[in-house]
Amino acid sequence: MTQTTPSANPEATPSADPAADASTTPTEPPWANDTVEFANTSSAPATWYGGTWRPFRNVIVCRMVPGSEDKVGPVFAYYDRTTRPQDLGVVGRVLLSYEGLYLHVIERKEDPEVSGQRRGLPAFQAIAEAIAPYVTPYPSYWQNPSHSVAKHFYTWVPEGEVSLDREMTVIVQRMKPGTEEDIARVFAESDAGGLPTETGVTGRWLYSMEDVFVHLLEQDRVKAAAVRENHESMRPAFAKVMANLAPYVSPYRPETWQSPRDSVARVFHRWTAPDWKPEA
Structure with missing residues:
Protein backbone atom coordinates (compact mmCIF):
# COMPACT_ATOMS: atom_id res chain seq x y z
CA MET A 1 0.00 0.00 0.00
CA THR A 2 1.32 3.43 -0.90
CA GLN A 3 1.75 5.63 2.17
CA THR A 4 0.31 9.14 2.06
CA THR A 5 2.71 11.91 3.06
CA PRO A 6 1.82 15.53 3.70
CA SER A 7 2.68 18.31 1.32
CA ALA A 8 4.79 21.25 2.49
CA ASN A 9 1.60 23.26 1.99
CA PRO A 10 -0.64 22.40 4.99
CA GLU A 11 -3.69 23.83 3.23
CA ALA A 12 -3.33 21.11 0.61
CA THR A 13 -2.61 18.24 3.03
CA PRO A 14 -2.83 18.36 6.83
CA SER A 15 0.20 17.73 9.02
CA ALA A 16 0.98 14.22 10.20
CA ASP A 17 1.01 15.62 13.73
CA PRO A 18 -2.55 16.58 14.73
CA ALA A 19 -1.15 19.02 17.31
CA ALA A 20 0.03 21.12 14.39
CA ASP A 21 -2.84 22.03 12.10
CA ALA A 22 -3.79 25.82 11.08
CA SER A 23 -2.73 29.68 11.27
CA THR A 24 -0.01 31.88 9.69
CA THR A 25 3.68 31.48 8.91
CA PRO A 26 6.28 34.22 9.58
CA THR A 27 8.43 35.20 6.61
CA GLU A 28 11.62 34.85 8.70
CA PRO A 29 11.55 31.89 11.07
CA PRO A 30 12.34 33.36 14.50
CA TRP A 31 13.58 29.96 15.71
CA ALA A 32 16.28 29.63 13.05
CA ASN A 33 19.21 30.01 15.47
CA ASP A 34 17.75 28.03 18.36
CA THR A 35 19.36 24.75 19.41
CA VAL A 36 18.07 21.61 21.14
CA GLU A 37 19.42 19.66 24.09
CA PHE A 38 19.04 15.90 24.37
CA ALA A 39 18.08 13.97 27.51
CA ASN A 40 17.02 10.41 28.26
CA THR A 41 14.39 11.34 30.85
CA SER A 42 11.87 14.12 31.26
CA SER A 43 10.86 15.92 34.43
CA ALA A 44 7.81 18.01 35.26
CA PRO A 45 7.50 20.98 37.65
CA LYS A 151 -3.85 3.85 20.96
CA HIS A 152 -3.70 3.92 24.75
CA PHE A 153 -4.33 0.42 26.09
CA TYR A 154 -2.98 0.14 29.65
CA THR A 155 -2.40 2.31 32.73
CA TRP A 156 -1.04 1.46 36.15
CA VAL A 157 -0.48 3.90 39.02
CA PRO A 158 0.02 2.99 42.68
CA GLU A 159 -2.54 3.91 45.29
CA GLY A 160 -1.93 7.00 47.40
CA GLU A 161 0.71 9.69 47.13
CA VAL A 162 4.18 8.95 45.77
CA SER A 163 7.55 10.70 45.65
CA LEU A 164 7.49 14.32 44.53
CA ASP A 165 10.80 13.84 42.68
CA ARG A 166 9.76 11.86 39.60
CA GLU A 167 11.05 11.41 36.07
CA MET A 168 9.56 9.94 32.92
CA THR A 169 11.31 7.63 30.46
CA VAL A 170 9.84 6.72 27.07
CA ILE A 171 10.68 3.22 25.85
CA VAL A 172 10.07 2.22 22.22
CA GLN A 173 9.88 -1.35 20.93
CA ARG A 174 8.46 -3.36 18.07
CA MET A 175 5.25 -5.25 18.78
CA LYS A 176 3.21 -7.90 17.05
CA PRO A 177 0.15 -6.00 15.79
CA GLY A 178 -3.04 -6.79 17.64
CA THR A 179 -1.39 -8.11 20.81
CA GLU A 180 -2.30 -5.21 23.11
CA GLU A 181 -4.38 -7.46 25.40
CA ASP A 182 -1.51 -9.92 25.79
CA ILE A 183 1.01 -7.16 26.55
CA ALA A 184 -1.37 -5.54 29.04
CA ARG A 185 -1.88 -8.90 30.77
CA VAL A 186 1.87 -9.39 31.26
CA PHE A 187 2.30 -5.94 32.76
CA ALA A 188 -0.80 -6.28 34.94
CA GLU A 189 0.55 -9.51 36.41
CA SER A 190 3.89 -7.87 37.15
CA ASP A 191 2.39 -4.66 38.49
CA ALA A 192 0.23 -6.67 40.90
CA GLY A 193 3.44 -7.81 42.64
CA GLY A 194 6.25 -5.97 44.37
CA LEU A 195 8.47 -5.16 41.37
CA PRO A 196 7.06 -1.68 40.65
CA THR A 197 7.54 -0.55 44.25
CA GLU A 198 11.03 -2.04 44.47
CA THR A 199 12.12 -0.22 41.31
CA GLY A 200 10.43 3.08 42.16
CA VAL A 201 7.74 2.93 39.46
CA THR A 202 5.12 5.61 40.13
CA GLY A 203 3.14 5.20 36.90
CA ARG A 204 3.02 3.27 33.64
CA TRP A 205 1.12 4.03 30.41
CA LEU A 206 1.23 1.80 27.31
CA TYR A 207 0.39 2.84 23.72
CA SER A 208 0.45 1.20 20.29
CA MET A 209 0.65 2.32 16.68
CA GLU A 210 0.51 -0.63 14.26
CA ASP A 211 3.84 -2.36 15.08
CA VAL A 212 5.19 0.35 17.40
CA PHE A 213 4.93 -0.15 21.17
CA VAL A 214 5.43 2.95 23.34
CA HIS A 215 5.90 2.60 27.10
CA LEU A 216 5.76 5.75 29.25
CA LEU A 217 7.46 4.86 32.52
CA GLU A 218 7.33 7.25 35.48
CA GLN A 219 9.71 6.57 38.38
CA ASP A 220 10.99 7.98 41.64
CA ARG A 221 14.23 9.62 40.51
CA VAL A 222 16.39 8.33 43.40
CA LYS A 223 15.13 4.73 43.20
CA ALA A 224 15.44 4.72 39.39
CA ALA A 225 19.07 5.83 39.64
CA ALA A 226 19.78 3.11 42.18
CA VAL A 227 18.24 0.45 39.91
CA ARG A 228 20.35 1.64 36.98
CA GLU A 229 23.49 1.44 39.15
CA ASN A 230 22.65 -2.02 40.47
CA HIS A 231 20.68 -3.53 37.61
CA GLU A 232 22.04 -7.03 38.30
CA SER A 233 20.13 -7.29 41.58
CA MET A 234 16.84 -6.94 39.69
CA ARG A 235 17.83 -9.02 36.68
CA PRO A 236 15.79 -12.16 37.56
CA ALA A 237 12.57 -10.16 38.02
CA PHE A 238 13.13 -8.15 34.84
CA ALA A 239 14.07 -11.30 32.93
CA LYS A 240 10.75 -12.93 33.85
CA VAL A 241 8.78 -9.96 32.50
CA MET A 242 10.89 -9.86 29.34
CA ALA A 243 10.40 -13.60 28.78
CA ASN A 244 6.64 -13.24 29.13
CA LEU A 245 6.65 -10.33 26.68
CA ALA A 246 8.93 -12.06 24.17
CA PRO A 247 6.13 -13.55 22.00
CA TYR A 248 4.70 -10.06 21.49
CA VAL A 249 7.50 -7.48 21.88
CA SER A 250 11.01 -7.22 20.45
CA PRO A 251 13.66 -4.52 19.88
CA TYR A 252 12.55 -1.94 17.34
CA ARG A 253 15.94 -2.14 15.59
CA PRO A 254 17.35 -5.58 16.51
CA GLU A 255 20.51 -5.14 14.45
CA THR A 256 21.72 -2.31 16.70
CA TRP A 257 20.07 -3.29 20.02
CA GLN A 258 22.42 -4.47 22.78
CA SER A 259 20.66 -3.70 26.08
CA PRO A 260 17.34 -2.28 27.38
CA ARG A 261 18.93 1.16 27.42
CA ASP A 262 18.98 1.03 23.62
CA SER A 263 15.17 1.14 23.64
CA VAL A 264 14.98 4.56 25.35
CA ALA A 265 13.86 7.51 23.21
Whole structure:
Protein backbone atom coordinates (compact mmCIF):
# COMPACT_ATOMS: atom_id res chain seq x y z
CA MET A 1 0.00 0.00 0.00
CA THR A 2 1.32 3.43 -0.90
CA GLN A 3 1.75 5.63 2.17
CA THR A 4 0.31 9.14 2.06
CA THR A 5 2.71 11.91 3.06
CA PRO A 6 1.82 15.53 3.70
CA SER A 7 2.68 18.31 1.32
CA ALA A 8 4.79 21.25 2.49
CA ASN A 9 1.60 23.26 1.99
CA PRO A 10 -0.64 22.40 4.99
CA GLU A 11 -3.69 23.83 3.23
CA ALA A 12 -3.33 21.11 0.61
CA THR A 13 -2.61 18.24 3.03
CA PRO A 14 -2.83 18.36 6.83
CA SER A 15 0.20 17.73 9.02
CA ALA A 16 0.98 14.22 10.20
CA ASP A 17 1.01 15.62 13.73
CA PRO A 18 -2.55 16.58 14.73
CA ALA A 19 -1.15 19.02 17.31
CA ALA A 20 0.03 21.12 14.39
CA ASP A 21 -2.84 22.03 12.10
CA ALA A 22 -3.79 25.82 11.08
CA SER A 23 -2.73 29.68 11.27
CA THR A 24 -0.01 31.88 9.69
CA THR A 25 3.68 31.48 8.91
CA PRO A 26 6.28 34.22 9.58
CA THR A 27 8.43 35.20 6.61
CA GLU A 28 11.62 34.85 8.70
CA PRO A 29 11.55 31.89 11.07
CA PRO A 30 12.34 33.36 14.50
CA TRP A 31 13.58 29.96 15.71
CA ALA A 32 16.28 29.63 13.05
CA ASN A 33 19.21 30.01 15.47
CA ASP A 34 17.75 28.03 18.36
CA THR A 35 19.36 24.75 19.41
CA VAL A 36 18.07 21.61 21.14
CA GLU A 37 19.42 19.66 24.09
CA PHE A 38 19.04 15.90 24.37
CA ALA A 39 18.08 13.97 27.51
CA ASN A 40 17.02 10.41 28.26
CA THR A 41 14.39 11.34 30.85
CA SER A 42 11.87 14.12 31.26
CA SER A 43 10.86 15.92 34.43
CA ALA A 44 7.81 18.01 35.26
CA PRO A 45 7.50 20.98 37.65
CA ALA A 46 7.39 20.18 41.36
CA THR A 47 4.03 22.00 41.46
CA TRP A 48 2.54 19.08 39.49
CA TYR A 49 3.64 16.60 42.12
CA GLY A 50 1.77 17.71 45.22
CA GLY A 51 -0.42 14.60 45.32
CA THR A 52 -1.83 11.90 43.08
CA TRP A 53 -2.64 14.07 40.04
CA ARG A 54 -1.22 13.08 36.64
CA PRO A 55 -1.76 14.90 33.34
CA PHE A 56 -3.89 13.24 30.69
CA ARG A 57 -1.43 12.20 27.98
CA ASN A 58 -1.82 11.64 24.25
CA VAL A 59 1.08 10.16 22.31
CA ILE A 60 1.58 11.03 18.65
CA VAL A 61 3.79 8.72 16.57
CA CYS A 62 5.19 9.80 13.20
CA ARG A 63 8.26 9.23 11.09
CA MET A 64 11.00 11.84 11.24
CA VAL A 65 14.00 12.53 9.04
CA PRO A 66 16.98 11.35 11.13
CA GLY A 67 18.98 14.24 12.54
CA SER A 68 16.22 16.84 12.12
CA GLU A 69 15.57 17.39 15.83
CA ASP A 70 17.25 20.79 15.53
CA LYS A 71 14.72 21.73 12.83
CA VAL A 72 11.59 20.47 14.62
CA GLY A 73 12.34 21.23 18.28
CA PRO A 74 12.92 24.99 17.90
CA VAL A 75 9.61 25.41 16.07
CA PHE A 76 7.65 24.07 19.02
CA ALA A 77 9.93 25.86 21.49
CA TYR A 78 9.17 29.20 19.84
CA TYR A 79 5.40 28.76 19.81
CA ASP A 80 5.34 27.30 23.31
CA ARG A 81 7.11 30.49 24.45
CA THR A 82 5.04 32.97 22.48
CA THR A 83 1.52 31.51 22.60
CA ARG A 84 -0.51 30.10 25.47
CA PRO A 85 -1.25 26.40 24.94
CA GLN A 86 -2.49 26.22 28.54
CA ASP A 87 -5.51 28.30 27.50
CA LEU A 88 -6.44 25.36 25.28
CA GLY A 89 -5.96 22.82 28.07
CA VAL A 90 -2.39 21.80 27.18
CA VAL A 91 -0.04 22.14 30.16
CA GLY A 92 3.01 20.22 28.93
CA ARG A 93 4.74 18.78 25.88
CA VAL A 94 7.62 16.37 25.33
CA LEU A 95 9.16 15.74 21.91
CA LEU A 96 11.37 12.68 21.49
CA SER A 97 13.15 10.87 18.70
CA TYR A 98 14.04 7.22 18.28
CA GLU A 99 15.43 5.38 15.24
CA GLY A 100 13.67 7.56 12.66
CA LEU A 101 10.54 7.95 14.77
CA TYR A 102 9.05 11.17 16.12
CA LEU A 103 7.16 10.92 19.41
CA HIS A 104 5.08 13.81 20.73
CA VAL A 105 3.68 13.46 24.25
CA ILE A 106 0.94 16.04 24.86
CA GLU A 107 0.06 16.62 28.52
CA ARG A 108 -3.37 18.08 29.25
CA LYS A 109 -5.25 19.26 32.31
CA GLU A 110 -7.83 16.58 31.64
CA ASP A 111 -9.12 14.20 28.98
CA PRO A 112 -10.34 16.27 25.99
CA GLU A 113 -13.37 13.96 25.85
CA VAL A 114 -14.35 15.68 29.10
CA SER A 115 -13.00 19.19 28.55
CA GLY A 116 -13.75 19.47 24.82
CA GLN A 117 -10.37 21.17 24.35
CA ARG A 118 -8.54 19.26 21.62
CA ARG A 119 -6.14 21.73 20.01
CA GLY A 120 -2.47 21.65 20.97
CA LEU A 121 -1.20 25.11 19.94
CA PRO A 122 -2.80 28.32 18.65
CA ALA A 123 -0.40 28.57 15.66
CA PHE A 124 -1.30 25.24 14.07
CA GLN A 125 -0.69 26.04 10.41
CA ALA A 126 2.63 27.76 11.07
CA ILE A 127 3.91 24.67 12.86
CA ALA A 128 2.50 22.32 10.23
CA GLU A 129 4.31 24.12 7.42
CA ALA A 130 7.58 24.34 9.35
CA ILE A 131 7.77 20.66 10.32
CA ALA A 132 6.22 19.13 7.17
CA PRO A 133 9.61 18.51 5.45
CA TYR A 134 10.76 16.47 8.46
CA VAL A 135 7.71 14.82 10.06
CA THR A 136 5.48 12.45 8.05
CA PRO A 137 2.78 9.86 8.88
CA TYR A 138 3.66 6.45 10.28
CA PRO A 139 0.62 4.18 9.88
CA SER A 140 -0.25 2.58 6.55
CA TYR A 141 -3.91 3.61 7.01
CA TRP A 142 -3.11 7.31 7.54
CA GLN A 143 -5.67 9.67 5.99
CA ASN A 144 -5.96 12.50 8.52
CA PRO A 145 -3.99 13.86 11.52
CA SER A 146 -6.02 11.92 14.09
CA HIS A 147 -4.52 8.71 12.68
CA SER A 148 -1.15 9.76 14.15
CA VAL A 149 -2.49 9.44 17.71
CA ALA A 150 -1.35 6.17 19.28
CA LYS A 151 -3.85 3.85 20.96
CA HIS A 152 -3.70 3.92 24.75
CA PHE A 153 -4.33 0.42 26.09
CA TYR A 154 -2.98 0.14 29.65
CA THR A 155 -2.40 2.31 32.73
CA TRP A 156 -1.04 1.46 36.15
CA VAL A 157 -0.48 3.90 39.02
CA PRO A 158 0.02 2.99 42.68
CA GLU A 159 -2.54 3.91 45.29
CA GLY A 160 -1.93 7.00 47.40
CA GLU A 161 0.71 9.69 47.13
CA VAL A 162 4.18 8.95 45.77
CA SER A 163 7.55 10.70 45.65
CA LEU A 164 7.49 14.32 44.53
CA ASP A 165 10.80 13.84 42.68
CA ARG A 166 9.76 11.86 39.60
CA GLU A 167 11.05 11.41 36.07
CA MET A 168 9.56 9.94 32.92
CA THR A 169 11.31 7.63 30.46
CA VAL A 170 9.84 6.72 27.07
CA ILE A 171 10.68 3.22 25.85
CA VAL A 172 10.07 2.22 22.22
CA GLN A 173 9.88 -1.35 20.93
CA ARG A 174 8.46 -3.36 18.07
CA MET A 175 5.25 -5.25 18.78
CA LYS A 176 3.21 -7.90 17.05
CA PRO A 177 0.15 -6.00 15.79
CA GLY A 178 -3.04 -6.79 17.64
CA THR A 179 -1.39 -8.11 20.81
CA GLU A 180 -2.30 -5.21 23.11
CA GLU A 181 -4.38 -7.46 25.40
CA ASP A 182 -1.51 -9.92 25.79
CA ILE A 183 1.01 -7.16 26.55
CA ALA A 184 -1.37 -5.54 29.04
CA ARG A 185 -1.88 -8.90 30.77
CA VAL A 186 1.87 -9.39 31.26
CA PHE A 187 2.30 -5.94 32.76
CA ALA A 188 -0.80 -6.28 34.94
CA GLU A 189 0.55 -9.51 36.41
CA SER A 190 3.89 -7.87 37.15
CA ASP A 191 2.39 -4.66 38.49
CA ALA A 192 0.23 -6.67 40.90
CA GLY A 193 3.44 -7.81 42.64
CA GLY A 194 6.25 -5.97 44.37
CA LEU A 195 8.47 -5.16 41.37
CA PRO A 196 7.06 -1.68 40.65
CA THR A 197 7.54 -0.55 44.25
CA GLU A 198 11.03 -2.04 44.47
CA THR A 199 12.12 -0.22 41.31
CA GLY A 200 10.43 3.08 42.16
CA VAL A 201 7.74 2.93 39.46
CA THR A 202 5.12 5.61 40.13
CA GLY A 203 3.14 5.20 36.90
CA ARG A 204 3.02 3.27 33.64
CA TRP A 205 1.12 4.03 30.41
CA LEU A 206 1.23 1.80 27.31
CA TYR A 207 0.39 2.84 23.72
CA SER A 208 0.45 1.20 20.29
CA MET A 209 0.65 2.32 16.68
CA GLU A 210 0.51 -0.63 14.26
CA ASP A 211 3.84 -2.36 15.08
CA VAL A 212 5.19 0.35 17.40
CA PHE A 213 4.93 -0.15 21.17
CA VAL A 214 5.43 2.95 23.34
CA HIS A 215 5.90 2.60 27.10
CA LEU A 216 5.76 5.75 29.25
CA LEU A 217 7.46 4.86 32.52
CA GLU A 218 7.33 7.25 35.48
CA GLN A 219 9.71 6.57 38.38
CA ASP A 220 10.99 7.98 41.64
CA ARG A 221 14.23 9.62 40.51
CA VAL A 222 16.39 8.33 43.40
CA LYS A 223 15.13 4.73 43.20
CA ALA A 224 15.44 4.72 39.39
CA ALA A 225 19.07 5.83 39.64
CA ALA A 226 19.78 3.11 42.18
CA VAL A 227 18.24 0.45 39.91
CA ARG A 228 20.35 1.64 36.98
CA GLU A 229 23.49 1.44 39.15
CA ASN A 230 22.65 -2.02 40.47
CA HIS A 231 20.68 -3.53 37.61
CA GLU A 232 22.04 -7.03 38.30
CA SER A 233 20.13 -7.29 41.58
CA MET A 234 16.84 -6.94 39.69
CA ARG A 235 17.83 -9.02 36.68
CA PRO A 236 15.79 -12.16 37.56
CA ALA A 237 12.57 -10.16 38.02
CA PHE A 238 13.13 -8.15 34.84
CA ALA A 239 14.07 -11.30 32.93
CA LYS A 240 10.75 -12.93 33.85
CA VAL A 241 8.78 -9.96 32.50
CA MET A 242 10.89 -9.86 29.34
CA ALA A 243 10.40 -13.60 28.78
CA ASN A 244 6.64 -13.24 29.13
CA LEU A 245 6.65 -10.33 26.68
CA ALA A 246 8.93 -12.06 24.17
CA PRO A 247 6.13 -13.55 22.00
CA TYR A 248 4.70 -10.06 21.49
CA VAL A 249 7.50 -7.48 21.88
CA SER A 250 11.01 -7.22 20.45
CA PRO A 251 13.66 -4.52 19.88
CA TYR A 252 12.55 -1.94 17.34
CA ARG A 253 15.94 -2.14 15.59
CA PRO A 254 17.35 -5.58 16.51
CA GLU A 255 20.51 -5.14 14.45
CA THR A 256 21.72 -2.31 16.70
CA TRP A 257 20.07 -3.29 20.02
CA GLN A 258 22.42 -4.47 22.78
CA SER A 259 20.66 -3.70 26.08
CA PRO A 260 17.34 -2.28 27.38
CA ARG A 261 18.93 1.16 27.42
CA ASP A 262 18.98 1.03 23.62
CA SER A 263 15.17 1.14 23.64
CA VAL A 264 14.98 4.56 25.35
CA ALA A 265 13.86 7.51 23.21
CA ARG A 266 15.73 10.81 23.48
CA VAL A 267 14.00 13.99 24.59
CA PHE A 268 14.78 17.01 22.40
CA HIS A 269 12.11 19.46 23.57
CA ARG A 270 10.32 19.83 26.90
CA TRP A 271 7.79 22.53 27.80
CA THR A 272 5.50 22.93 30.80
CA ALA A 273 3.08 25.79 31.43
CA PRO A 274 4.92 28.16 33.79
CA ASP A 275 1.80 29.65 35.36
CA TRP A 276 -0.37 26.58 35.96
CA LYS A 277 -0.60 23.92 38.63
CA PRO A 278 -3.26 21.37 39.58
CA GLU A 279 -5.92 22.49 42.00
CA ALA A 280 -5.24 21.43 45.56
